[in-house]
Amino acid sequence: MSSCPTIHLTLPQCDGGSRKIRFIHLVNVTSFRLTECPHKSPVVPLYLGADLFSNTDIRTENHPRYHAKFAKKGFATKINFSSAFRFHGLKVATANNSLWFYSVQGLFRVAFEMYSKQEQLAVLENFQDVWKSQINDSPLKMSYSLSVQLDFALSSSLHDTESRKEMSQPQHCQVGRESVYVYGSDTGNASADHDYCSFPKQSLQTEHSQLLVSTVRKKLHNLDDKLSSETHGYTEQLDTIMVLLENIDQYINGNLKEKDVTETVLALLKTQDWGCVYSSSLLCGIGRWLGQQFHAANSSISQKVEGFKVQHIERISDLPPAEELATELFPEAMQTLLLHWMGLSEESTVEKRHSEFPILLLILEFANHNLITGVAHVLYSSLICK
Missing domain, CATH: 1.20.5 (Single alpha-helices involved in coiled-coils or other helix-helix interfaces)
Structure with a gap:
């Protein structure tokens, strides 16, 4: 009997939404395919358990226990491959050349037990036809021993250019008692483990x-x-669409400017009424982002405030007006937010703004944990005592 070369295989994959799932076609208790059956003879698609359990809350070391649980119900099986087969991108102990696979029914069970609703929907959309076609399949056995690969021509998409050069000629390989034509290479190291279970x-x-x-x-x-x-149906939206497309073009070319982003965001905010202030996810998102930006500026604000106190140590009781203090010590964006919040736009009278600025300064002092004025110190002391 001639020695059998190592047969390097790359499992095909199918789209499961956010995840890619590798699979094989089980032909019978000893044979499998990687490619579609040319004569449409009955086969059972089996999906790699490692891919089904990736990005779930189940720790890797606990996967075998879950596989065994599903196997008892006929949804999963442990496939023992002949030692001649090696798998690209999979870690399989050479002494135990086995992998866990799931039927399409098992795939659905895993999805509805462990996936998010969005991932469950993706599984429904991508695998419902397979599920319908395999609805009468018998439960899987606990394990199978596969020694025969029945692909007569491997898809070129499964191998890179170098692999195709090495595997261009079919080799006659004796695996166990079965004889099969496969495309393989004997250049692999049969004693080495494969790469981890991911691409x-x-x-x-x-x-x-x-x-x-x-x-x-x-x-x-x-x-x-x-x-x-339908150009006429989008007339009112064309200006905003143009702004967005110009930003996309600038972003791709790496020359997007803050001014352009500002105009785009404002244009989007003005396109429609975004709902009640009490239940607006948009306002919540903007508020969260602004709060994080302002909080990150706290250290630089503190440095400014400390420097200001050193310079004015001799005239603490004779500080500049509130408007000058706020402008000198706090970011303009903070003032703009509070001024408009308080109903003080740029068009407000000088007297009105002047009368409200002490309140604005006090808010800025408290919000930034930097007390400057005597009023802030007195109020803060009073508050923490309570």
Whole structure:
């Protein structure tokens, strides 16, 4: 009997929404395919358990226990592959060349027990046809021992250029008692473990980037179609659309300026009434972001305040007017927010603004934990005593 070369396999993958799920086709109790069956003979798609459990709350060391639980119900199986098979991108102990796989029914069970609602919806949308076609499948056995790969021509998409060069000629391999034509290479190290159960980081990033580019191009084509067929329906929105597109162009070219972002945000805010102030997610989001920005500025404000106190130590009882203090010590954005909140726009009378600025200064002192005026010190002392 001739020695069998190592057969390097890359499992195909299907789209499960935010996750990619690798799979095989179980033909019978000893055989499997990676490619579609040319004659549409009955096969059972099986989905890699490591991919189903990725990005869930289940710790990796607990995966085998969950796999066994699902296997008892016929939704999962432990497949023992012949030692001749090696898997790209999977860590499998050479002494125990086995992987856990799930039926499509098991995939749905895992999704509805462990996934978010959005991921559950993605599974429904992407796998409902498979589920319908396999609805009469029998429960899986606890384990299978597969020694025969029945692919007669591996898809070029499964291998890179170098792999295709190495695997260009079919090799006759004796695996156990079965004889099968496979595409393989004997250059692999049969004693080494495979990589961890995930795609290489660079490949994932490249694939993710390509997917995003495709999605962006599709959305732009859809926008082009809408504007071509129903221009009159978007007349009032065209100015805002133009501002957004100009920002996108500048962002891609790396020359987007803060002024342009300001105009875009204001244009979006003015497009419609965004709801009640008591239940506005938009206002909550803006408020949260502003609060974080202002909180991050606290240390620099404190430095300014300390420097100011040193310079004015001899005239603490004779400080400049509140408006000058606020302008000198606190960020303009803070003043702008509070002034408009208090109903004091730029058009307000000088007398009105002058009378309200001591209140604004006091708010800024308390909010930034930097007390400057005597009033702030007295009030703060009174408050903490209570």
